Amino acid sequence: MYKVFVNEKKLSISKYPEDVEKKFQYENFATLEIAIDLLENTSCPELNIYGDNLLQIWEDFSKLYRVIEAAGGVVSNKDEDVLFIRRLGKWDLAKGKIEKGESLEQAALREIEEETGLKELILEKYLNTTFHIYTERTGEKILKTTYWFKVTYVGNTAPIPQTEEGISEVSWKNKQQIMDEVLPMTFENIKLILADYWKSN
Structure with a gap:
């Protein structure tokens, strides 16, 4: 299954119908266009498109956009606090576009270093992939x-924010601070990846 956020609303693309209020069986590009229009222009909070050939649906969906690939990390320290950046009033995780010739791992470490000033980083493992549209x-x-x-x-x-990228703060947060301060002021895909991170510990 793929989960894509459109204006912070979830579009799930799956093989079988999900238990949500609005769902469409995939027929063609028009199915995708109708679904995206509903998420962008109505109060519809969540939508599911389903069909047997999941990879074909995803391929068709991807053709509607220019795809930009990025990499980033959920960075923890010895106290198991997680590192967040603050940009335009929202808490986020350090990430950025993959440059030509870079591996995903190289891009993730470079972006964390650039956005937070931290160098002594050990990449442990892949967590998951998120998708959003803008x-x-x-x-x-x-x-x-x-x-x-x-x-x-x-x-x-101590971390240093990359102010030229609009980052105003870099801060370590414990789990309680994440629940109280970060989750109310972050993006849906960050909530997803944090859930994956906690499951992996």
């Missing part, structure tokens, strides 16, 4: 695919 200033629609890794920080340096 529109560029030019009007071009983007499907952003982000590959997430579990990363451990073994140093003692």
Whole structure:
């Protein structure tokens, strides 16, 4: 199953129908266009498209967008606190676009280092991939695919926000702080990846 966030609303693409209020059996591109229109322009909170050939549906869906690939990490320290960045009033995890010739792992570590100033990082394992849709200033629609890794920080340096990227704060949060401060002020795909991270521990 694929879960894509459209304006922070979930579009699930699955082989079998999900237990949600609105669901469509996949027929063709029009099915996708109707679903996206409902999520973007109505109060519909969640939608499911299902069909036997899941890979074909996903391929068709991806053709509607320019795909940008990114990589990032859920970084923890020896106290099991998790590292967050704050940008435009929202808490997020360090991540960024994969550069030409980079592996996913190299991109994740580079982006964490650039956005937080931390260098002593050990990439542990792949966690999961998230998808969300946004529109560029030019009007071009983007499907952003982000590959997430579990990363451990073994140093003692204080993190430094990359202010030129609009990051105002970098902060370690324990689980209670994540529940109280981060989750109310973050994105749906970050909630998903945090859930995957906690399951993996």
